[in-house]
């Protein structure tokens with residue numbers, strides 16, 4: 001099979017991407033948070049215009065999939081009215097920022113986020129995949145999340161601005177943090193080769209000026225789990241989202257880059273709705289919309305993926321066709337729908353060479369893999 005075209009940009013609400021099942025419209029929640037009311041509206045929009053599910057991306061964004069071209073403008077108007085998207089496409093493209101979901105109102109991470117957003121118009125045009133991570137708590141939570149410039153806590157407790165791909169960054173004050181990041185972006189843009197869009201790749205060719213180095217980020221971080229609501233398959237149904245927003249005490253929901261939502265309000269009922277904890281096999285499974293939601297699919301994906309969770313060692317990806325929308329990279333086991341049956345790829349992407357072909361769901365449930 002041939003590898004599908006890799007797009008060099010991230011979809012947004014103003015710049016949706018066409019996928020096999022229609023347009024993908026991505027919403028970048030402001031400071032990783034949406035109110036209960038906005039959550040209701042998003043659920044409603046996913047039913048009215050999309051496939052009835054909302055994806056949580058690994059940059060803590062939300063996306064509605066399966067949007068017909070003719071419905072796009074109506075969807076955009078409703079997202080705007082709900083206060084869920086930027087007014088301006090240029091700012092939306094630059095506002096590629098992940099903030100630790102554990103921030104507190106007006107703490108250092110939140111203040112840096114607000115200041116960075118305020119000053120985004122000063123930043124030059126940057127590749128759309130180029131992004132920032134704001135992670136200035138006592139521990140760093142976002143070191144595995146995709147970003148090019150990181151705001152972190154240094155081992156001596158200062159604020160650190162660090163270019164991704166370099167082990168050290170520069171210690172700054174709150175007053176100089178954003179200007180330092182801007183300087184770093186300007187250095188990247190001035191020396192960048194056309195096909196390089198990410199800082200770490202750039203640093204493989206160009207040496208970072210010493211003034212941007214010297215201080216290490218805090219080490220020994222452990223991922224916090226308090227309040228996390230793990231979302232199997234990284235897809236939440238409109239019904240579950242509405243139910244969550246209706247739980248007494250929930251005023252807002254935070255989005256994390258770990259296929260999980262977070263409630264900062266005391267709401268035990270939310271954990272009944274999303275009961276999975278780290279180690280649950282279903283959290284190692286990805287699946288696209290599949291039948292009947294995507295016209296490209298000849299197979300159902302989600303129920304099968306749920307049934308097969310934990311059957312074989314490692315991660316599992318069930319893809320309705322070779323496009324691999326849910327996980328366009330290598331996985332321990334990938335099942336690819338084709339003409340109503342499945343091909344199986346070991347340690348590869350959906351378009352890689354197959355180990356088995358023409359398997360039925362029943363075959364898969366009895367198949368042993370070493």
Ligand code: SF4
Pocket residue numbers: 019020021288289290294295296297298319320321322323324325326
């Ligand atoms: S991978 Fe899934 S969602 Fe994407 S086009 Fe194929 S069947 Fe549709």
